[in-house]
Amino acid sequence: MRKILIIIVLFVGYSVFAQESDDDYSGFEAGLNVGAYFGARNTANFYNGAGNEDGMNSADKIINNEHYLNQINEVLEQNGYRYPLIAGSYYTEYPTKMKYTPSIYAGLNGRYWLNRKLAISVSMDFSRLYARDQFVIYNTNPNIPPSNKENQYVIGTIAGQEDRVNIDIGMVRSFRLSDRTNFITEVGFNLNNTTVGLNKIEIYTLVIDIKYKGPYDYVPNSGNPEYEFRQGGIGYGAYVSPGIQLNFTDGISVDVYSNFYYTYISLEHYSQWGLHWAPYIRFNFTRMFL
Numbered sequence: 001m002r003k004i005l006i007i008i009v010l011f012v013g014y015s016v017f018a019q020e021s022d023d024d025y026s027g028f029e030a031g032l033n034v035g036a037y038f039g040a041r042n043t044a045n046f047y048n049g050a051g052n053e054d055g056m057n058s059a060d061k062i063i064n065n066e067h068y069l070n071q072i073n074e075v076l077e078q079n080g081y082r083y084p085l086i087a088g089s090y091y092t093e094y095p096t097k098m099k100y101t102p103s104i105y106a107g108l109n110g111r112y113w114l115n116r117k118l119a120i121s122v123s124m125d126f127s128r129l130y131a132r133d134q135f136v137i138y139n140t141n142p143n144i145p146p147s148n149k150e151n152q153y154v155i156g157t158i159a160g161q162e163d164r165v166n167i168d169i170g171m172v173r174s175f176r177l178s179d180r181t182n183f184i185t186e187v188g189f190n191l192n193n194t195t196v197g198l199n200k201i202e203i204y205t206l207v208i209d210i211k212y213k214g215p216y217d218y219v220p221n222s223g224n225p226e227y228e229f230r231q232g233g234i235g236y237g238a239y240v241s242p243g244i245q246l247n248f249t250d251g252i253s254v255d256v257y258s259n260f261y262y263t264y265i266s267l268e269h270y271s272q273w274g275l276h277w278a279p280y281i282r283f284n285f286t287r288m289f290l
Helices: 002-017 041-047 059-063 066-078
Strands: 027-037 090-093 103-113 118-139 153-176 181-203 206-209 232-247 252-265 272-285
Touching (some): 027 252, 041 272, 059 066, 059 090, 103 272, 153 232, 153 252, 181 252
Antiparallel strands (some): 027 103, 090 118, 153 181, 181 232, 232 252
16 A cells, blocks of 8 residues: 555645646546446455354355245245255355446536646546355255255355445546647545345255344344445545547547456455456546636
8 A cells, every 4th residue: 555655645745846838728538437436355255155253144044044944945845945944954155256247337526627737636436346156055854855956955056245335535647649649647535335245055946135133134024124234334445547639629539448446345354355356437528617
């Protein structure tokens, strides 16, 4: 992180002293960001169902509950399983290399150009990330004959979804390539907010929510209170964004950008630093503000 701060300071210092001859050019510019977001996979295992030392989002805690185990056996029977899962006669195995699927990256940007080469930029972008994989329930029911392998394991799906907001504050440096084209680069600080939306398991048509609801074995309609716990938190880091700016008119331009993030993502017991990538297009509108 110290190296990142040094690079940002050097970039800002260089940009401040790199003045353009027509310094009277200044003003606000609004932008619309649309692209894709590729989240680092190192926090995706939060959704793998293994849970943590606090028992949060544990699929075992759900599967081992008598109420849910009966539901699972019902759907298994409907799909041709002849030997039910019996307490103490099965075990589970969860994925260890989950990853996020690419998601939409969309938001707003505001820039104030100090001159034709230097601007201050603030962006806020939203992404909804999904992680999905398979888990296995191994049925060790002693009544299953060795030759009946199709009843010895059950393959289910486990999935998670989170919302992530990135707030980027940085400096923009523009280098003229031609009358209509500039090379631009942006560097700055990132704040991010991650909120877990869901965590669930699916066994055929049966869908069960495994998101943490309290320090007890929750059973629907049991009279036990159900709580909605906020999972996720505030993270931070830095980013750099090289790109090309295409100027169509004096008031409208398009940036073809790529944000490279090195940020800390806050998820209980899985909080980590990681590299994230967001290629996108920014539509800029100037005349409405100048």
